[in-house]
Structures are given as structure tokens and as C-alpha cells.
Amino acid sequence: MKHEQHYKNCLVQYFTEKQSPPCTQDTLFKTLKVPRAHKKIFQKALTELVSEGALVIISEKYFLAKNKNQIASGIIHVHPRGFGFVDTPSYDQDIFIPKHLTLNSIDGDTVEVLVESIVSSKGPEGRVLTILERGRRHIAGTIWQESPTGLLAYAPLLGKQKRIVLKESTDFHVGDRLIMSVVDWGSTDSPVIATPIHKIGSINEPKDDIPAAIEEFGLRQEFPDEVIAEARALGDSVQKIDIKNRKDLRKLETLTIDPDTAKDYDDALSLEKTDSGYTLWVHIADVSYYVKPGSALDNEAKARSNSVYFPGFCLPMLPHELSSHLCSLKEKVDRLACTIEMHFDKEGELLEAHPYHSVINSCKRFTYKEAKAVLDGKLESPFKNSLELMAAFCLLLKKKRAERGSVEFGIADVVMIVDPDGIPEGFERIEYDITHQLVEEFMLKANETVATLLTKRGGPVAYRVHEEPSADSLKEFAQLARAFGFKISETPTPIDLQKLFDEATKTPFGPQLAVSFIRSMRLAYYSPSALGHYGLSLPYYTHFTSPIRRYIDLVIHRLLMTKEAPETLEEIAYTCSEQERISAKAETSVVILKKFRYLQKLQEDDPNTTFKAIVSRVKPMGIIFDIPSLMLDGFIHVSEIGNDYYIYNEELHKMQGRHTGHTYACGTQFEIQLSQLDFITLESKWELKGGKAGQRPKKPKKI
Numbered sequence: 001m002k003h004e005q006h007y008k009n010c011l012v013q014y015f016t017e018k019q020s021p022p023c024t025q026d027t028l029f030k031t032l033k034v035p036r037a038h039k040k041i042f043q044k045a046l047t048e049l050v051s052e053g054a055l056v057i058i059s060e061k062y063f064l065a066k067n068k069n070q071i072a073s074g075i076i077h078v079h080p081r082g083f084g085f086v087d088t089p090s091y092d093q094d095i096f097i098p099k100h101l102t103l104n105s106i107d108g109d110t111v112e113v114l115v116e117s118i119v120s121s122k123g124p125e126g127r128v129l130t131i132l133e134r135g136r137r138h139i140a141g142t143i144w145q146e147s148p149t150g151l152l153a154y155a156p157l158l159g160k161q162k163r164i165v166l167k168e169s170t171d172f173h174v175g176d177r178l179i180m181s182v183v184d185w186g187s188t189d190s191p192v193i194a195t196p197i198h199k200i201g202s203i204n205e206p207k208d209d210i211p212a213a214i215e216e217f218g219l220r221q222e223f224p225d226e227v228i229a230e231a232r233a234l235g236d237s238v239q240k241i242d243i244k245n246r247k248d249l250r251k252l253e254t255l256t257i258d259p260d261t262a263k264d265y266d267d268a269l270s271l272e273k274t275d276s277g278y279t280l281w282v283h284i285a286d287v288s289y290y291v292k293p294g295s296a297l298d299n300e301a302k303a304r305s306n307s308v309y310f311p312g313f314c315l316p317m318l319p320h321e322l323s324s325h326l327c328s329l330k331e332k333v334d335r336l337a338c339t340i341e342m343h344f345d346k347e348g349e350l351l352e353a354h355p356y357h358s359v360i361n362s363c364k365r366f367t368y369k370e371a372k373a374v375l376d377g378k379l380e381s382p383f384k385n386s387l388e389l390m391a392a393f394c395l396l397l398k399k400k401r402a403e404r405g406s407v408e409f410g411i412a413d414v415v416m417i418v419d420p421d422g423i424p425e426g427f428e429r430i431e432y433d434i435t436h437q438l439v440e441e442f443m444l445k446a447n448e449t450v451a452t453l454l455t456k457r458g459g460p461v462a463y464r465v466h467e468e469p470s471a472d473s474l475k476e477f478a479q480l481a482r483a484f485g486f487k488i489s490e491t492p493t494p495i496d497l498q499k500l501f502d503e504a505t506k507t508p509f510g511p512q513l514a515v516s517f518i519r520s521m522r523l524a525y526y527s528p529s530a531l532g533h534y535g536l537s538l539p540y541y542t543h544f545t546s547p548i549r550r551y552i553d554l555v556i557h558r559l560l561m562t563k564e565a566p567e568t569l570e571e572i573a574y575t576c577s578e579q580e581r582i583s584a585k586a587e588t589s590v591v592i593l594k595k596f597r598y599l600q601k602l603q604e605d606d607p608n609t610t611f612k613a614i615v616s617r618v619k620p621m622g623i624i625f626d627i628p629s630l631m632l633d634g635f636i637h638v639s640e641i642g643n644d645y646y647i648y649n650e651e652l653h654k655m656q657g658r659h660t661g662h663t664y665a666c667g668t669q670f671e672i673q674l675s676q677l678d679f680i681t682l683e684s685k686w687e688l689k690g691g692k693a694g695q696r697p698k699k700p701k702k703i
Contacts (some may be wrong), residue, residue, distance in 0.1 A: 003038060007045035012054060023128055039339055042592040058129055062603070063114065068182050070115040072131060077581065078107040082161060086113050086126065087574075090491050093467075101127035104187055105347070108135025108355060112315050112628055120208040125471075134185065139194065140216035141202050142680045143176045153180065153194070156216065156589060163191035172196060174678075175203045177212045191499075203679050206422035208596055220304050223319050226296040231321040233288050238334040242289070243359045249339065250361040253386060254283060256329055257366045258441050259430075263324040264307075264316070266548040268362050269442055270339070271390050277345040278393055282446040283360050285327040286336040288545035288557040295562060297322075302572065305579035307549035310590045312418040323548050331365035334535035338557055340446050340544075348396040348691070353449045355560055361577045370433040385433075393436035397445060405494030405537040408538035409514040410505050415633040416594050424598040427630070442544045444536065450560055451540035455530065460565045460571045462552050464541045466524040466533040473520040480516055480617070483666040484509050494537050509667055512616040512626055526573035527553050552576045589682070596684065597630050603674055610689050615668040617646045620648045623664050623685075625672070634672070634686045642688060 010032060023031070025046060034042045042325065046062065049055040055062050058071070065160065074088030084107075095113055105111050110133040112363060113126040141155035141164060151172060153164040164180070166421035172178065180194035200215055201208025214221050223231075256268045267397045270281035291297045301317050321513040329335045329488040339358040343351045364383055366374075373379035374387055381387070386401070402408070430436075447464070454461045470479075478490050488500050498519070504510040521535070526543075533541040544560070547553040555572060558564040566572060600611045613634070617624040622637040639645050641664065644657035654665035664670075676685035 003041045004045050007032075007034070007038070007042050008054075008654060009047055011045060012048060015055070015062075022058070022063040022127070023062055025062070046653065047415065049190070058112065058674045061129060063655055069444070070126075071112060071129070072115055072126075073110065073112045075135070076102070076107065076109050076128070076577070078102065078104050078157075081160065082703060083352075085123075085266075086111060086128075087578075088113070089314055089477065091124060095126040097125050097126055097128060103128035103131065104185065105131050106135065106162075106185075110135065120271075136218065138184060138197065139164075139180050140200070140212065141178060141180060143174050143178065144680050145398070146174060147168070153178065155180075156682075158192065160681055162186070164194050165191045166195060167195050169196055172199065177201050177203060178213055179210060205581070206418075206424070206594075208312050209422055213586045213590045214309070214315065214591075217582050217585070219308060219315060219586060221315065222298070223300060224296065227300045228319055228321070230295060230297045234322070234326055234357045236321070236325055237561045238336055238359065241447065242336055243334075245357070246336070247339070247356050249281070249358045250334065251282070252281065252360070253383070254281075254360050254362050255364050255366060255383060255386065256331070256362050257368060257371050257435055260367045260369065263314075263328065264548045265329040265362075266546050267443060268329045268360060269390065269439070271386065271393060272344075273389060274344075277343070277351070279394070280342045280344065280346075280442060280445070281339055282342070282442055282545065283329065283337040283339045283358065284446075284553075285329055285548055286338050286357065286543050286557070287322070287327050287554050288338070288561065289336050289357075290322060290327065291318070291428045292433075293558070293566065301551050301554065301574070305352055305551045305576045306583055307675040308583045308586060310587060311416040311424070312420075312595050317551060318548060327548055329360065329362050331362050334359055334361050338561055338573060340449060342445065342449055344393075348393070348400045350445075350449065353453060355450065355453065357561060366435075367661065368430075368433070372433055375434065390438045390442075391434050393433065394441045397441045398437065401441075401444070401536075402495075402498055404497070407494055407497050407517075407535050407537075408509075409501055409512050409517075411511050414629075416591060416598075418594060422594075424594045424601070425640070447544050448536070448538055448541055450544040450556065451538075451542040454542070454556075454559060455540050459559065459563065460528055460569050461528050461530070461540075461542060461559065461577075462528060462555055463530050464524060464533060464543050465501075465527045465529070465531045466535050466541075467531060468534045469521050477517055477520045479653070480666065481513060483618075484513065485667060486513075494534075508614060508628070508669070511631070512614060512666075515626075516616065525577035528570050528573060550576070580643070592632070592682050593679060594680055595630055596682065599674055600677055608673070610671045610673050613665055613670055613672045613686075615670075618653045618664060618666065619623065620650075623655060625670075627672075634684055636672075636686055636688065640687060664677075672702055 008361045029042060050057055072088040074086045076084045076086045078084040084097040084102050085094035086097060087094050105128050109131050111131050112129045114124040114129050115124050139155050139157060141153040143151050144154040145152045149165055151169045153163055153166055174424035177200040179197045179200060181197050182192060182194050184193040187194045200212045223505045252270050254268045254270045256265045258265055266285040268283040269507045270641055272279045291301060304317045309315040337360050340353060345351055370379060371387055374381040374384050375391060410432050412432055415428045417425045417428055417431055419425055439460045451463060474492060475490050478488050480493055481488050486500055489496055504513045529542055531540050542556055543550055543553045544556045547557055573678045611627045613625040613627050615623050616626045622635055624633060624635050626633050644660045646655040646657050648655055654663050671689040672686045673689055675687045
């Protein structure tokens, strides 16, 4: 009894004072250096502490009972760098899991976590106790290397830190893209064991990039037969019976403005100037009229949650019979719409708003380029006055939005152009001009107005939530902005941030700061709780304007127009948020691979091709840079910077050569050359042109 009580005291003291992580019996035995002769006594002490309620055991691991309420379960999202976040209804924020505490879990697994008392800038921290359910049994990857134990495969889902050893792989070769069945998920120290199921294609074939991504990220490609049958049964045009009880707006001047390649036009605009101010009509395709709750179309759209946009290819949420035809607000054809009619005073203040079912007939389908050419006087159009009125009203709304602290970056986009075989041909720079701004501004106002109307009505709403960044994240971003030469507070307000971005767009540093700020913010998501939208400085915001490509918008239409509230609104919001993340990862993976293919082509054409780069961050291990022409980032290790010994200055965020005095700081511009590409791991290696230090441009104006 004396020894038993001694071990009980030791165990309680160990878990209490050392704040020990959950431990197995063997780990405790070794850690506390229990003599082998006392093993049974020690086991009895453990058993009694559990029966007394002092300790809890889960998955053969012991920990203090006071931590029992800190156990939560949810789906883990693992970052490529190894750390993860667990989304659980038990906590308002995701639980951050450091890399060494993920317990071999992978993205999509359902895990049980112990939430620690630590709260960092990333939110509450925790550790994975056990993997309750694997998110998948199959995994996509590419044969990476040959080894004595067999072929090794790389799966983006697992990253380079996790090896996959293939069994029964004699018919495959390095570069083959495969779907594999996982036999054993391995452990921290042992590899994953898998067997090939089928070959998707080859990493050397650009045409296989999108099919591989679709399988790799578990996206739904082909529509089931019953879904296609339902879509075709709806016909290809609006009938008289469809128009019954709708407001007829076919004589109202209505325009659509979309990208060159768009086929699903889900929004159209009408604007008139009145004696008291303005009337804006935002017409959104009435998908809810055709897609009924519980139908095959609805179930498939819910499962997909959103359309996925790859270079040159769209994987739609709805069949083309609807997305590109019957629901698309095409020019000079009758279409059913949900219209939100908004009345404003002369200062742009919203006075009243009315949603209703309508029938419209778009007068003109503009591309952004065409609309801009009309506004610039380079293209004649009978709708020039309407476009000019829209542009003027847009600026009025932008002014109102800026006054409340909404943040806008105003940076250009770079779009990859590919041929029919998936081979990248180059890039197109899409400026954020007034035509893009006016469409975005009117959509933002429609979404805000619908969210406010639904909130005042008092029923359920699926809000678009964007939580405020942590104080640490804002402080870190402010330090980065100052490293670029800007003056800004350590605790910037949204108005301070907008002033910063307005000034930054006049310098070469605008895109770098915008991307850095976006990375510092929490991800937006859907929720039945009105937690606000930080970026837009709004208490209520939702998504209403794109029901052809987002399922949550379809749900909002039903809530607004028919007051049909699904019983599983919280589940739908969660699913749509999750699928949005997965789709974004799939899109990004293909875009980066296409950029790598383009880089390879440039290098083959001219091995001496150079690129202009800008330092975006300086770390002790080296410099991180952006290539503006490609919207691609890269890294150069400190040992490979020129012919000098470079020293990191943490306070000034710079690298300085000990002998030459050459410095690399945020904003330093220099030229680089590509030295290595890996299509499988999506890693690139770069070197300085001639190994010389770059020159930093003149500092931007202080704000």
C-alpha cells in the first residue's frame, strides 16, 4: 500500500506540475523510472486513479480529469507545412495543432483533441489524442522515386515529410499519376503503405493536370444520370406558365458585364437616376425556381457546394443545361430572376429595398473589356450613358464603404492562358478597373442588403463571416509594412489599413502587401451566427448573387423568396465552407503546376531567361520573394545569396553582407534565374543573376 500511494502521488504531481501531455502506460513507466519489480503496483495505482476520477484514459493514454472538458472532436485541416487546424462545434475558433502534435493525422481526418490552456495568435492550441476516422481510404499521388524497398510516391495531401511505399507496382514508373488504396497509414517514423488502383496519367502530360486534381481532391466530375435527366426535363427556354405572378421587367434596360470566357451569367444590372437619388436593380438568376429542395439536382449541387475554376476549364456545380443555358442571363432572351430593387438618396444612402421574383431580358452582354472601351470612348454603344451612370454611382458607393472602414486592395489579377491540350501559352493581366469595381460594388451592396433584410425578418440566415484578425497578426503585418517603408500603427484600424493600401498601389509593393495581409487574416466561412465581416466592416453579410456556382446562394434565395429554411442549415454552412477550402486548394495546385510548365518552356527556349523579383519577407534562413509577372513566390537560402557572408537583422527585417554591405530588405528588387523545377512536389529553386545583390528602389511616400 505504501508504494501504491507513493506512485499515485507521483502520478498526480507529474501530470499537474509538469503539465504533461497524455501518456501511455509504457511512457509513464519509463519517464518515472519505475523499477521493473514495481510494475504491477504502478499499474494498480493508475487503475485506482482512473476509478477515483483523478485521471482519464482515452485511446490508452492517461491525462488529468480536469482536462476532460477540454476534449473535443472535429475534422482536421493539415497545412502543407505540417501544422493543422481542427474545426469543432465545441469552440468558436478552430483549434491550432502544432506540427509535432498532429499524431500522423492527415487533412480531412476526424480526430479527438485535447485543447490546451495555451492561446496563441492562431487561436487555442491543442494536440491530437486519437484519430477517430480516416477521411479517406484512397489517395492520389505521383510516383516520385525508385528505392530498394520499391517505388516511392508523393501525395500533396501528405507532403514530403510522409513517404508512400507502393506495393504491387511493377507496371508503373516514375512520373505516373495514380489513385492508390492505403493499406497502412504508418506512423510518425514509418511510411504509408499503399497499392495502386489505377493510373490517371503522367506528370509529363499537361492534359492530365485537371483530371488528376479532380481525383486528388475528391471532386465530383460526372453528373449522375438522374441529375442530367431532371435538368433536361426543364427545357431550354422560359415558358408562359413560368412568368405567372412575376414582376415583368423585360422593358427595363438591363446589362450584364462578365469576363471574356464566362458562360454562366448569374447577375444582371439596371440603374436609373431619380429626382430623389438612384434606383438600382440587381437581378440574379432564379436557380431556386428550377432546383427544388430534395431533388436530384439539389442533392448533387449540395454535395458539390460550388463550381471549381481551373485554367481553361470549369467543373460546374449545376449541369450545363442549367448553368450555361436555362439559368444563364443571356442577351436578348427571357430569363427568370430574383431581383433586389434598392432605392438610394443622392449621397448613396440606402432608403429602402424590395426583393421579388421577376422576368428580365438582358439588352446587352458586355465583357469587361468592351464596357471599359465604351467608357474610354474607344467603342461606340447606345448604352454608354448607362455605363457612365453606373460608374459614377459605383464611386459614390465606394466612398460610403471606405468611410465605414471597408478594406479594398485594388490589385490586378494574372490569368493563365492554356490551349485545348492544357499547355500554358502565357498570362493575361486583368486590371481592377472601373468596370470590375462597379460590378463588385453592386454585388456587395445586394449581398449586404439581403443579409440585413433576412436578419430583420428574424428567421435563420447563413451569414458570410469574416472574423477580426488577432492582435498579434495585425502587429506582425504592421511590422512588415514598416519594413517596406510605410508608416503605420502597430494596432491599425480598418481605415488605417485602407490608407496604407491606397498608397501601396502607387508603388511596386502593393501586391506583396495585399497578399501578406490576406495571409494574416482568418479565413471567411459560412455560419448561422451573425459574427460580422471584418474586411467589409459589416455586421451582416451573406452570399446571394451567384446561385449558379455557389450552393449557399441558392439556400439564401429560398430563405429570402420562399422562406423555406432547411433543417440542416448549420450543416449546410459547414459543408459549403469545407468544400470551398478544398476547391481553392485544387485550383491553386493546378495554377502553380501550369506556371511551372510555362517556366520550363521559357527555360527551354532560352536558358538565360531572367525574371524581376521583389523581396517580400526576410527570414533568418533566407529571403522570400515574389515574381510579379507570374504572381509566383520563391525562396533563396542565405548561403546562396551572392559571394558574401550575410547576417540577419531581425529588428530591421534585412540581410546584410558582412564585407560588401549589400542588403536585402522588404522591397529590394533584383533579377533571378530558374535553376530547378519539380513538377511532382511543386518546388522550385532559384539563383541570383550573376550572384549580385539587388538594388532597393526609392522609398514610397510615408502615410
